[in-house]
Amino acid sequence: MIELADVSYTYPRTVQEALSHLSLELAPGRCIMVTGPSGAGKTTLCLAACGILFHEYGGKKAGIVTINGRDVSAYTGLSEIAKDIGIVFDDPEAQMIFTTVEEEILSALEYRGLSPEEIEKRLASILDLTYLSALKDRSPHHLSGGQKQRVALAATLALGNDIVILDEPTSELDEHATRRIVSILANLKKQGKTLLIVEHKYAHFRELADTIVVMEHGRISAIGTPEEVLRDERIQRIVIPDFTGIRDGPAPVPKEAGPAITVTNLSYSYEEVCALNSVSLTVNRGEFVAIVGENGSGKTTLVKQFNGLLTPTSGDVEILAKNTKNCTIAQLAKDVGLVFQNPDHMFFADTVHDEVAFGLANLGIADPEKVIDAALGEVGLLATKNLYPRWLSRGERQRLAIACVVAMQPEVIVLDEPTTGLDGDEARLVMATLKKLQQQGHTVIVITHNREIAERCADRIIAMDQGRIVSDVRAVN
């Protein structure tokens, strides 16, 4: 059991409280799902609940956290706390220390004071529970995001603790991988484990969660059973993304008719693996297209062909009637803007303004100040112009990444999973921004795992599986 009583916390060198007078009780065998906007304090709550905040972080702390009735400050350190609590962080890659799946789990088991026989027994049962038996000799680098997340969870379960905290365990996972994680967690709950899960995917977790906690500005703004919490309409919009009406805006007017992208018999192989297999596709100017499919279905490989990051093994890709084989990446960047899944892969400048200016300078666009202001205004970030990009919340960083690309004024804007890690309100804001860009004449292509985004926002949905297009349909209202 974990109990937080009137806990407040301020990170070093900041003035705003990350947690403010927060009280919460996690009873044995129960499952709490914590949700809320980015920057609301959800990860800080996880760090507080497992004592990390009190032992490893500076800053101003107040209130009491107890684990099974014992004050976390009374523990000698994290290694002692680790005997009572396991935590899985949101970045699975950073939690892989060893070079095979089995080694990762075995190494965690070795330090629990168990007999060799008991270790072997537990190892087999954890591999089985987390569906990792067939992958036990694989290297973490060769696993998908969902598999990595299961390895991180398995290594934490190896500790054998009754309380497990999970920070956004499914944020970058597709539907199938998310369902697998949920099913593992449901089994853990059946075994009597106590779970504290930070999540945005309410639809997947509503059956599992006994209590929903909604956090905003370091405080709990709603707590109760899913039914109780969702009675408030404002809270409901945070918990459940609502994309209703986004597609219903006025019909876009393309500057010129005709295809923006023409793909003909495109095949692409990474070494010996065929990632795209004879794909043909035409995207017209001014269309809003969603590309859906599981991880590894070839979505990202396909869109990387649009701006020349990859060139076809066979077949052709034409952007505005120019074959990509005859263009450089820099030339294609003028026509196709690509926003990657993780915005942090692009930020390096000292201010939001300079970050947007980088792309403009690369393309030699005239009157950059006007363009920068227009792009930041478009995504609602004009007020943050002089801030350091990495200080922004995840939702704001995602919108800044869009602004960086929009400012370059490409005809086609491609986004890879633009709503990853965002709450309902932020996700809607991002999708509404994209719709606005379409209405201004841009062609918008969105890769998403989320079927609802595709169905509610896009005009056309292309489904991919194993490197092929398996369906291509117009969305209906």
Add this chain to the structure above:
Amino acid sequence: MAEILQYVHKDGFFHRLHPFSKILFIIVASIICILVTSIPVLLLMVVAMLVLAFIGHLHREVIQQLKLVLVMSVVFVVITVLTMPGGDTIGYLIPQSVPVIGGAIPITTGAISVGLVLALRFMVLIFAFQLFLISTQPRDLVHAMEKLRMPIDYILMFIIALRFIPTLQIEGQRIHEAQLARGYNPGTGMIGKVKSVAPIVIPLVSNALLRSNVLGLTIDMRGYRTGVRTRIRERTFSGGDYAMISGLCGTAALFGIVAFALPALVF
């Protein structure tokens, strides 16, 4: 993408050896190649490493790094030609026909010979360490280093430094692609190249620092630093180890005898 110095899951001669045997292999190979100055003997050692890689079914992984090793070897030879002239002059980097600076950098037999020795030593060391690292599971490495009474923090630092090489490789590739998509130009000339490093290095370092925080917490929360370890699936010495140790002792003894009796052969 080829993963540099990462454990490869296989069942070969090197994989079955105890880490101590492999550490001894590295020590013997390193000492001999550092003492030897004879190019034919060093060449023989490079060939021996490749033969051992073949026997251990690790030749593919070793050959993958050959390009990098050859480039570095050429760099060594060029640096010695530039900095250590000696012996007979066999030509000039800048032809004598060029006015004013013509004939300024002589290519000498002494410099080439020193450069080749350095390059071959580098090859032997790289191949020996690669054979050790790609055939040893980090867990076995931890056990061996623990037995050598190395502090656990240093052991973990070593393991993590190795483990995160491919992670940084992949991350660097993603950042590079993200910047290329923004019309990033990797720059020309020395100043251009230095300036163009910022859009890649700053996100790489910032993300790595964030990741190292999570990694540190994970290590603590799994109790690696303070827990008492149960000894399980530990490597024991087998026939292969005894063969390897005998071979290494024999090689070291032979080297000692030749060095004293016929020093001209190896020095």
